[in-house]
Amino acid sequence: MGKYLFRRFLLMIPTFLGITFMVFCITRIVPGGPVEKILAEAQMMNQGRASGSGGAPLSEDQINELKAYYGLDKPMIEAYFIWLGKVLKLDLGVSSRYSDPVWDTIKDRLPISAYFGIMTLLITHLVCIPLGIVKAIKHNSTLDNITSIGVFVGYAVPAYVVGILLLVWFGSGLEWFPMGGFTGDDFEDLDFWGKTKDLMNHTALPLATYLAGDFAVKTFLMKNTLMDNLSADYIRTALAKGLSFPKAVWKHAMRNSLIPMATHFGQSLGLFLMGSFLVEQIYNIDGMGLLGYESIVERDYPVVMGVLVISSLLFLVGNILGDILVALVDPRVRFQ
DSSP states (O other): OHHHHHHHHHHHHHHHHHHHHHHHHHHHHSSOOHHHHHHHHHHHHHHTSSSOOOSOSSOHHHHHHHHHHTTOSSOHHHHHHHHHHHHHTTOOOBOTTTOSBHHHHHHHHHHHHHHHHHHHHHHHHHHHHHHHHHHHHTTTSHHHHHHHHHHHHHHHSOHHHHHHHHIIIIIIISOOSOSSOSSOTTGGGSOHHHHHHHHHHHHHHHHHHHHHHHHHHHHHHHHHHHHHHHTSHHHHHHHHTTOOHHHHIIIIIHHHHHHHHHHHHHHHTTTTTTOOHHHHHHTTOOOHHHHHHHHHHTTOHHHHHHHHHHHHHHHHHHHHHHHHHHHHHOTTOOOO
16 A cells, blocks of 8 residues: 555646646736736826826836746746746745735635635534435435435525525524624634634534535435445345344445545545635635635736645645545455
8 A cells, every 4th residue: 555655646746737837827828917917007097197198107127027026027838847946945926916925825814714624524424424324224204305305405506595595594684693704803802612602603604505515415425325235235135144234234335335435535625625715705704715716816826826736735635535545444445
């Protein structure tokens, strides 16, 4: 297994280079970069003056200096390797929108997205796996049908619609929860339990919105996989030989049914930090999802590349983690 993991880590290098190079080229090709944005703002300021000189807002030398500052004065491949060399030194560049180091911009929002991502992973797996097991064992029962209706509704309704409905009903209507924000204004003045209560109070509705779609996918994945294994020949053979149904479920069918869940858990690691910019926009939460979306809209390409570096590394590590979890769940898997 050690040799396999070593090869997988080596394969991460060309994959990472391919992902970042492709996005880096896109940021250089699409119009409306940071220099164009500065020129447009300068043009608007120039037009707003009463004198209206009508000349160019910036001189050619100033434009060349801006291109050199943002690394746009070099060929694409050379500029990419310059950027990659800075990344290897843990330098993600400077944000063209905030004029701050990219890492500092990301670092302020990283704990927020990590909180929602970790809580979403834990809640979905701790609830969906037992619920899927119960639904598979009690297929077509009243409990199965009722829970299926709720799960299907959560899957069918978009997450941003769920967020708006929850905010209107429980935030504005009943006033049970705050209307937005990650913490209250007096968060720093509270004790430990007060901070915990305030945090849970502010994040209850966003967490419910995050869970709406993913909850249905994992629940039915667990149910359908377990039902397939319960109808397999090896389970019927075990029951025919006198093995009780609970033992057939827990000792045989259950382990095989957890294989897709283990694979999905590893893949989810690469996505849990990104969150949803729509959910964060609704609840006024400055997370990684909203930061990435606003960076694309504002053409803040250093931040776009910084977010890409973190998300792609997590995704690649998550794939390896998924393979390890599958090997732990399925003893038939051997890495050679």
